Amino acid sequence: MTRVLAPVAGRVVGLAGVPDPVLAEAMVGPGTAVDPIRAPGRAAAPVTGTLLKLHPHAYVVLDAEGHAVLVHLGVDTVRLGGTGFEPLVPEGAHIEAGRPVVGWNPAAVEAAGRSPVCVVVALDAHPDALSRVAESGEVEQGAELFTWT
Template sequence: MFGKLKNLFSQPGITIASPVSGTVVPLAEVPDPTFAQGILGPGAAVQPSEGRIVAPANGTVDMMFDTGHAVSMTTSEGAELLIHVGIDTVSLKGQHYTAKCKSGDTVRKGDTLIEFDIDAIRKAGYEVVTPVIVCNPDAFASVKTEDAGSVQAGDDLLTLEKK
């Protein structure tokens, strides 16, 4: 009985995992004003330590960009996410990126979405910091970011509180 009563009053959040291993960076520190100012939505960023993006939750791929540098998805709980690998990396026209999924694919948390060559991207003069943006924040009461520090792909990155 107590468990049922507790569930009535607690609104568990929706957890969004880190799509990549690395170091969590506050969105405000991303060297691109569109991300840093939250114009596309709230979220966090990760400075990757490996070149593999995985699904941060179960859901559907809405759009895999032709260049492979970004992917948008809707989680099974309704969060619309954008994962953007690097800053201004669309200019690479797909060089150093390999898409591992396509628009319309159903994915499970941990499925590989994109592989990329960190060293080659940096050598070409681009940042690889990877913003993870919640594009429909109005659907949630709040978007909370885990503390900065080291993170593994699959670790909690964001918590979305249901309205």
């Protein structure tokens, strides 16, 4: 079982609260989302593993059980061309859950006309493989968002 942790602090809104139909309807995979605190910060690794893919606005961490977890910082933030995001770890690195991966400013993302909602998705997972999925309430960075079996 993999515990998937919140990469950012904020208010859990669930996938239904994501202003993007592909993500909101779990077409990429099941998971949840966090509307982050509007302050500069660092998004963290949701699981321990290998930083499989890294873009300024998104990253995937692959754990020892073969679970790939996508963290997408904001919605449609690829259009920002990396502006406002600072990768902190090289792609391919082994990282511990909770380690900062990308520096970013959710308020600046919002000011640029994009939603800063942070999506956390279990890639290629069956919805039944997730349990205790957070759908609402406040969450601290590093708190459990869901488990994946």
